[in-house]
Amino acid sequence: MEIFFVLFLSLLITVHGIAEYGVHDKIAMLGELESFDTYEEDEVEDFEMPSWTSTNSAHVLVNVDSFGAAGDGTSDDTQAFLSAWKQACSMQKSVLLVPEGRRYLVNATRFEGPCAGRLVVQIDGTVVAPGEPNDWDPKFSRSWLNFHNLTSVLFQGKGVIDGSGSKWWAASCKKNKTNPCKGAPTALTIESSSSIRVKGLTIQNSQQMHFVISHCDSVRVSNVLVSSPEDSPNTDGIHITGSTNVALLDCKIGTGDDCVSIVNASSSIKMKKIYCGPGHGISIGSLGKDNSTGIVTKVVLSGAFIRGASNGLRIKTWQGGSGYVKAVRFENVMMEDVANPIIIDQFYCDSPNACGNQSTAVQISQVMYRNITGTTKSKEAMKFACSDSVPCRNIVLSNIDLHKKDGTAETYCNSVTGFGFGTINPSADCLTSNDKDYSNPDDMKISQLGESIEDHIVHTEL
Numbered sequence: 001m002e003i004f005f006v007l008f009l010s011l012l013i014t015v016h017g018i019a020e021y022g023v024h025d026k027i028a029m030l031g032e033l034e035s036f037d038t039y040e041e042d043e044v045e046d047f048e049m050p051s052w053t054s055t056n057s058a059h060v061l062v063n064v065d066s067f068g069a070a071g072d073g074t075s076d077d078t079q080a081f082l083s084a085w086k087q088a089c090s091m092q093k094s095v096l097l098v099p100e101g102r103r104y105l106v107n108a109t110r111f112e113g114p115c116a117g118r119l120v121v122q123i124d125g126t127v128v129a130p131g132e133p134n135d136w137d138p139k140f141s142r143s144w145l146n147f148h149n150l151t152s153v154l155f156q157g158k159g160v161i162d163g164s165g166s167k168w169w170a171a172s173c174k175k176n177k178t179n180p181c182k183g184a185p186t187a188l189t190i191e192s193s194s195s196i197r198v199k200g201l202t203i204q205n206s207q208q209m210h211f212v213i214s215h216c217d218s219v220r221v222s223n224v225l226v227s228s229p230e231d232s233p234n235t236d237g238i239h240i241t242g243s244t245n246v247a248l249l250d251c252k253i254g255t256g257d258d259c260v261s262i263v264n265a266s267s268s269i270k271m272k273k274i275y276c277g278p279g280h281g282i283s284i285g286s287l288g289k290d291n292s293t294g295i296v297t298k299v300v301l302s303g304a305f306i307r308g309a310s311n312g313l314r315i316k317t318w319q320g321g322s323g324y325v326k327a328v329r330f331e332n333v334m335m336e337d338v339a340n341p342i343i344i345d346q347f348y349c350d351s352p353n354a355c356g357n358q359s360t361a362v363q364i365s366q367v368m369y370r371n372i373t374g375t376t377k378s379k380e381a382m383k384f385a386c387s388d389s390v391p392c393r394n395i396v397l398s399n400i401d402l403h404k405k406d407g408t409a410e411t412y413c414n415s416v417t418g419f420g421f422g423t424i425n426p427s428a429d430c431l432t433s434n435d436k437d438y439s440n441p442d443d444m445k446i447s448q449l450g451e452s453i454e455d456h457i458v459h460t461e462l
Helices: 001-013 023-033 076-089 166-170
Strands: 060-063 072-075 094-098 102-106 107-110 119-123 126-128 143-148 151-156 160-162 184-191 195-198 202-203 211-212 216-223 225-227 239-240 244-255 261-263 267-277 282-287 293-307 312-318 322-338 342-344 365-376 380-385 392-404 410-414 415-424
Touching: 023 211, 023 322, 023 365, 060 076, 076 094, 076 211, 102 143, 151 225, 211 216, 239 267, 239 392, 282 293, 282 322, 293 312, 312 365, 322 342, 342 365, 380 392
Parallel strands: 060 094, 072 102, 094 119, 102 126, 107 143, 119 151, 126 160, 143 184, 151 195, 160 202, 184 211, 195 216, 202 225, 211 239, 216 244, 225 244, 239 261, 244 267, 261 282, 267 293, 282 312, 293 322, 312 342, 322 365, 342 380, 365 392, 380 410, 392 415
Antiparallel strands: none
16 A cells, blocks of 8 residues: 555655656655554453453452441541552552542652552542642652552543542643642652553543653553643643653543643554544644754654644744754644644744744754645634744645635745645645755754753643
């Protein structure tokens, strides 16, 4: 199929007379974009689950209730959870059970690994955070439930992780400009871990970000629901930073910020069957803040429905940064009443003060948008606002059909080169083909960033 696609594209480009754009180079580039594919559903493996009633089960059941958890939603069950974690983590093939039908109040806590192996965290009840920001332990100012240094752990269940975020949102300077600007906790963080599976959980009403995957390798997230009100500030759904080989499948996300955000030092990110809305869309970035270096590469989204979001497919970078975003493919996406269905914004400025023009930028290249359909709320259905000093290169459009219900949709371009084939609506004639020789972003690798690079694991409020 790939060979047929490349041969067909070669013929199509020749017929449409875009030979001056470097046909052979572009076919090679498109072949590279095609070579990175989404994963199939069976890649999200289920660990063998024990039978709770079998006397021959090889798994050891560790119930938080056995360690004194009250499960009444008002008693502090933190110590019971820590004690249960300590025992489950120390034993092979153990299951840490949070029983259904109960509500457990747990304060900010760090659950440390490594564990003995093949641990299952079975959350069937509700875990709820304290709702009063003034009582929050300052030692955990930016996290609530933090899992660190784990290998081969499955988090699953039909339960709920509830951040009780309403008072945190009310205290945000984005809700009320008279409030001081400060950060808030992330509900669930998994960091410095590998071979992690997360399946079936609901994460809701986080104080700030809902689910952060930080400095991890090989993470599979499936059938996860993330939910908070549309006006809840900085409540990203799933935030990926410094991580590789992350897959998201069949996730439904509606929040007050990005449904998915992918930031610095992240590579090989695959997404399939994502529902997004409300929120700020599926975003790469922001990158390059405070003249920092940002690298994101090999990202593919195949299959999404984005409804009522302020953005659809977004790449956002601050001026003054460095690094690159490269090898990205967005395909098979349906939009409904999205304000900015396709947007690259190299002038991102989430600041109360104006951001001045700068001579450097994070380079954006080899980005494909294919089979993108639906409706836009804004006139500019496609917007490529790229840096004059470091333009966007090799932007490819294929079978785009975006309409404005009450007017004519348009495409905006600034300092962007690329081409399209198939249906392109609205027209993208503003994409130019006069490539220039800019510095090669491949000279910099993700591995060179190291731990010293500030990768903005959490939002820092204005």
